[in-house]
Amino acid sequence: MRVRRGLIVAVLSVCTVLVSAFTASAQTEHYSRYVALGDSYTAGPLIPLQRLDPLGCLRSTSDYPAQLALRLLVPSFTDVSCSGADTTDMTAPQQVTLGTNPPQLDALRADTDLVTLGIGGNDYGVFGTLVGTCPGLRASDPTGNPCQRQFTVDGVDTMKAKISQTQGNITAVLTEIHRRSPQAKVLAIGYPRIAPPSGTCPNVLPFADGDYAWLNSVEEALNQAVAKAAADSGSSYVDTFGPSLGHDACAGAAAWINGKDLKLTAAPYHPNFAGMTGLAAIIQAALA
Incomplete structure (x- = not known):
């Protein structure tokens, strides 16, 4: 019973x-031809079920583009997002484990009428540098901000300086999307919140306490770059940082972002299935 x-x-x-x-x-x-472009925050590494075209892109059949396509009942859906992609991989082949992902913009057609782009976090190695460096610095100053100090040189935040250059790269990609698919609704998708606005969870997100606020500020700078690139190219920006409040990596069962531990269903520091579902709903609401 x-x-x-x-x-x-x-x-x-x-x-x-x-x-x-x-x-x-x-x-x-109603949209007829939807093309999804982006990096791992779009592709959904390790979220079941993973596609094999190519396997190295770690592209999920349940990522937010796939869920959005289902919600919109789109007749034609193409997802060419790929983990590790940066803006250069929009127009050039991306070499991945056991294969090659073709230039992502090659998926666009003149009659494509919906495009989502989630890109920028990998330009100049910003995302990989943060998650690869900051956790290792926590032990040196657990309550301070050792990672922020590490990347501040002569008073200049080098991470944010790189992000300011990323804005131009994203603008160029969005402009090219409009050229190839002039009738398309083009959405530049922001990155969801990784760290909470207050509090810490070092067992999940092992940054020093003072680096949580800095991590948020870096992510906000990245999203501002995406938003400005969207405005400069005549595209629409979709904010996922604000709507993901309460779903950061420290949120326990409500988390949309996986923490430091590799799981069979989510890569470290990446969205999980719930996160992809949440992002799909945010984007659908933006379209409505």
């Missing part, structure tokens, strides 16, 4: 989600 009750509750929950998605879909403009 308990098992039967549990199954009924599970089925009803799934039905409620689907009804909500399809109801929202009816309120959204």
Whole structure:
């Protein structure tokens, strides 16, 4: 009896989600050809089920583009996002383990009418540098901000300086998207919140206490660069940082971002399935 009750509750929950998605879909403009471009925050490394085209892109069949395409009932959907991609991989092949991802912009057509782009975090190695360096510095000053000090040279925040250069790269990509698909609605997708606005969780997000605020400021700078690039190119910016409040890596069961530990269903410091679902809902709402 308990098992039967549990199954009924599970089925009803799934039905409620689907009804909500399809109801929202009816309120959204209809799109026929959707192309998704981006890096690992778009591709969804390790989120089941992973695609094999190529395997090294770690692209999930449940990433936010796939969920958005389902919500919008799009007849034609192409997802060429790839983990590790930066803006140069939009126009050049990206070499990955066991294969090559073609230039992502090659997926665009003249009749493409919806494009999402999530890119910028890997330009100049910003994201990889942060997660590769900051956790190792925590032990030297657990309550301070050793990572911020590490990347501040002569009073200049070198991470944010790199991000200011990234803005131009994203603008160029968005401009090219419009050239190749002139009828498309083009959305530049921001990055969701990784760290909470206050408090810490060093067992999950092993940054020094004072570096949490700095991590947030770096991510906000990146999102501002994406937003300005969208404005400069005539695209639309979708904020995911604000709406993901309460879903950071420290949020426990409500987290949309995985912490430091590698899981079978999510890569370290990357969105999990719940995060991809949340992002799809945010983007759908933006379209509506």
